[in-house]
Amino acid sequence: MTRPHASEPPFPDDIQVHRGAILHFLDDPGNDTDPRPDSLAFLDDGLLVLHRGRVLATGTPEDLIPRLPVGTEVRYWHHGLLVPGFIDTHVHMPQLGVMASYGTQLLDWLNTYTFPHEARFAEGDWARAEAERFTRLLLAHGTTSALVFCTSHAQSVEALFEAAESRNMALTAGKVLMDRFAPESLLDTAERGYRDSLDLLRRWHGRGRLRYAVTPRFAATSTPEQLALAGRLARDCPDALVQTHWAENPAEIQWTRELFPERASYLDVYRHYGLLGDHTVLAHGIHINDHDRAVLAATGTRIAFCPTSNTFLGSGLFDFAGARAAGVPVGLATDVGGGTSLSMLATMAEAYKVCRLRGQTLSPWQAFYLATLGNARVLHLEHSVGSFRDGRHADFLVLDMTGSPLLDMKRPFCQSLQDTLFSLMMLGDDRAVAATFVAGELQHQRPGPSPSQIQTVAPAHHTHPTQGA
Incomplete structure (x- = not known):
């Protein structure tokens, strides 16, 4: 020696x-x-x-x-x-085949492309093959950790966790909770969604490097009963994450107002059901105001900035500087399949362009920080990755x-x-x-x-x- x-x-x-x-x-x-x-x-x-x-x-x-x-x-x-290793704070495992689907905005895009594709995950062999493909592609793009949406089928979560475990990846994922306004093949009930999520959480959360995320798709596709049970899951397992979508598209926001007229705002829906907090990651947060940012900062709730999907679906331009100035924790995310690349490098480039279109900037220092330590902090992983x-x-x-x-x-x-x-x-x-x-x-x-x-x-x-x- x-x-x-x-x-x-x-x-x-x-x-x-x-x-x-x-x-x-x-x-x-x-x-x-x-x-x-x-x-x-x-x-x-x-x-x-x-x-x-x-x-x-x-x-x-x-x-x-x-x-x-x-x-x-x-x-x-x-x-x-x-x-x-790069870290992705919002991505959909079952939407690889939906990438680059032409010509619609969010709600039409879900109905036309996403829901039919996700229905295939009722087939266990398909779910396992796609989970293998997804984890391989993440690694090919340099992404080693991610916060992931599966489908409303429990086997889609099982398949992803099995694929991630075989590669020792630090993935956090959850079964989509959705009990209304979707095809019958994708709907569960409030009680079944709660029970399936609890079973998956008990089986996988904290197993090796894997963690569970309570995953309502977004407020409109869950009944008040389902959102209440999602809040119960979050309360009973406070170290699990919560992930959902929020304020991505003006039509989505208006629809949510109509469905929850008793709530003061879209964000107030999530707050009412106990779904805000420092373990919650809300994807998008484009069409928001200073009061929303103040609530996010006060509760520690995070936003996943998804530039390629926001521009591809015509949803809008995220106010990165406004969120940072308000003290809102922000992560960077690909949001495949609305997003157009699993590459965090390509995502940094689009984030830079979104910022420039808002009269802001994104330095390369900040971009690489977000894709690594910054995103680790958003996901409470900074002590391990x-x-x-x-x-x-x-x-x-x-x-x-x-x-x-x-x-x-x-x-x-x-x-x-x-x-x-x-x-x-x-x-x-x-x-x-x-x-x-x-x-x-x-x-x-x-x-x-x-x-x-x-x-x-x-x-x-x-x-x-x-x-x-």
């Missing part, structure tokens, strides 16, 4: 080591050109040391190589930027600026880390993801030659390439 620095113990033999540029966030960097001091850590050439699926250390080769056992293999990612702090699960991806012709063209013109991040978020897609690791295990590698090499620690404390990976 090599001799470590006197003040530092040697690493154990059963470690994994990756070398390349390393970036992760320690806190919110703000949304200015320059990130707030001490909000991020960046190493132009760093080592990420893993032990039994968790981060053991990050640092420079000069500091860490002396602590590595002789013969340790180091995977060196040329042109690679290692970042924590979202950064490379010691002890976190080793969920990470390798971004490659040579991954597509446009990125490779732009690479020589990137004069700073900010330039590189902005190019990745504006020009990147799944081709920029060279590899995705979950708890230290390789779960996806881009087809073609690997951009990494294996190096071996020699007794003289130096590494040298020995073979291609």
Whole structure:
């Protein structure tokens, strides 16, 4: 074994080591050109040391190589930027086949495309095949954790959790609660929806890295009785999450007012039934006012900003700056299948454009923070994922600026880390993801030659390439 620095113990033999540029966030960097001091850590050439699926250390080769056992293999990612795994705060597993469906707004889109497609999940084999496809595609796009809608069929949740468990992914998901205004094949009853959700919660919540989310589709498709029972579930299991849709489309908002005339507002419907709080994520929140933002901030309720679906369905432009100024926690989300890509890089790009159309901006620092530590905080996962702090699960991806012709063209013109991040978020897609690791295990590698090499620690404390990976 090599001799470590006197003040530092040697690493154990059963470690994994990756070398390349390393970036992760320690806190919110703000949304200015320059990130707030001490909000991020960046190493132009760093080592990420893993032990039994968790981060053991990050640092420079000069500091860490002396602590590595002789013969340790180091995977060196040329042109690679290692970042924590992306996290998606709102996505629909059963809607992959609904992506890019032409020409309608929200309510017509649900009836024309989404409901018929989701009805197929009554077939167990279909549900399992789609859950496998969904988790594979998430990983191919660099997403290792997500808050996920299933369908109203309990087996859709079972299928997703089984697929996620086989890959050790940190997914949170729930059975859709919907007992009115949908096809008969998708409807449950208030009592059956409650019972199925409770059974799934007891079976899966806290099992490994999986968690359950109480999941009313949105207020209009649940009776008051069902919403009351959803609130009961949330109250009885306070560490479970709540996810639903809110204030996405003007017609949806008007419909909700008509269905709940006794409530002061759409948001008041959820508050009345006990569905607001710091474990609740409301997707969209586009057409809202200052009073709504004040209620969200006071209760800790989160919003999932879904830029690609908001523009694709013509729903509107989310007021990102207004939410932040009011103290509302905001996450970033793909919202597939209304959203048009599972890529968080593409989602960052569309979020930037939405902000620009509102006379605002989204810095690359803030965008990458949202996709990692920021979204982890929204989902109460910051103590396990979202950064490379010691002890976190080793969920990470390798971004490659040579991954597509446009990125490779732009690479020589990137004069700073900010330039590189902005190019990745504006020009990147799944081709920029060279590899995705979950708890230290390789779960996806881009087809073609690997951009990494294996190096071996020699007794003289130096590494040298020995073979291609």
